[in-house]
Amino acid sequence: HGEQFSECLASHRYMKDIEKDLQDAGSLGIRGTPAFVLFPTTIPEDPHLILIPGAFPYETFKEEIDKLLKLHGT
Numbered sequence: 279h280g281e282q283f284s285e286c287l288a289s290h291r292y293m294k295d296i297e298k299d300l301q302d303a304g305s306l307g308i309r310g311t312p313a314f315v316l317f318p319t320t321i322p323e324d325p326h327l328i329l330i331p332g333a334f335p336y337e338t339f340k341e342e343i344d345k346l347l348k349l350h351g352t
Contacts, residue, residue, distance in 0.1 A: 307331075316342055318350050 286292070306315055307329055316328040316339075326349055328342045 314339070316346060318346055 303313070306327065308315075308331065310331070312333055314330040316330065317326065326346065328346065330338065330342060
């Protein structure tokens, strides 16, 4: 698979997609990986995005998800 990867990388086939992903991530304040963005999927235009920038324990994710659920009355 190494040869296929090298060919794909050299072709720049996905460069526009990667640049778009980098731009989107930057606009959300993401500066590295891992990073997680939480938002209510039933209301995609809702401004209440929660960014978790890094590797955190389960409790951190649960706390942030619970905040979103409480905010939206679920």
